[in-house]
């Protein structure tokens with residue numbers, strides 16, 4: 001009889017804060033859809049992570065549902081993938097605490113996201129912000145994930161996750177699968193439209209990013225206003241021409257064309273024409289997602305069903321890991 005080969009497992013998470021951006025789409029979401037047939041995938045809306053900065057409860061709730069609708073609208077099939085809210089599986093918080101006890105202050109102090117976010121929120125440098133990468137490690141290890149599709153900005157956090165998992169396994173034996181990162185070849189770091197040396201981020205001002213739900217005229221306006229340079233050449237040179245390089249990367253990631261092909265097509269035509277072509281490409285990608293989003297986000301019964309089924313399926317896997325971890329650590333439940 002043919003033996004069923006166990007598929008490799010994928011885990012990734014996205015915070016339900018602000019508007020999901022084109023960076024989230026190219027760096028993460030789009031890959032999620034491409035992986036769903038080959039792998040056993042879990043995608044979590046990581047609402048506990050979002051609490052490291054102050055959130056308005058009504059807005060957070062809306063953002064959670066919006067994020068789930070965008071996941072579905074981008075082509076993630078909830079039968080093939082487990083799509084769920086992190087806070088609905090309490091084991092994340094539990095394993096997060098346990099792993100805190102195996103992570104050093106020095107390691108966490110080196111995290112660039114912590115440094116950036118504590119500079120940005122100087123009035124609220126809370127312990128959650130500091131321990132954020134440990135919760136992320138717990139997310140991944142809870143499901144024994146083999147692969148983690150993420151943008152380049154999360155590489156350092158994934159390294160920490162591997163270090164903590166190896167440390168834990170070193171003490172207790174093979175408890176956790178050591179995960180690998182999975183990065184897109186082009187577009188792992190989509191940059192801000194206004195400051196193309198910084199990553200595009202949904203927590204920055206509106207004109208610096210394209211939201212997945214931005215309407216076509218808004219997308220075109222933002223791309224036309226994107227910072228470039230004055231030499232009017234469309235060549236890929238991230239160091240000296242970061243603005244143009246960013247727009248070329250976006251076009252390349254969405255159209256599959258190489259930088260040379262793009263350069264051959266648009267060099268010499270002026271930035272106006274090039275920017276319009278980039279906008280066409282972005283609009284062509286996002287318009288169908290937006291139409292699906294409108295349909296899905298209005299269907300509360302469907303969203304409820306996806307949410308409930310995701311929670312149950314995720315909980316069952318998490319429960320198995322927690323039993324193993326608890327046993328290794330000597331904490332309850334025991335069988336006397």
Ligand code: AMP
Pocket residue numbers: 013014015016023024025026027028029149150151152153154187188189190191199200201202
């Ligand atoms: P976040 O918005 O921080 O929750 O990020 C969710 C996912 O999107 C992570 O895998 C990030 O690495 C990815 N991501 C966020 N911003 C970008 C960007 N500007 N370029 C590429 N990937 C990104």
Ligand code: TRP
Pocket residue numbers: 011012013014015046049135136139140148149150154157
């Ligand atoms: N830290 C990630 C980000 O800000 C989101 C995240 C939380 C995540 N847990 C995760 C990503 C687990 C991958 C795997 O982008």
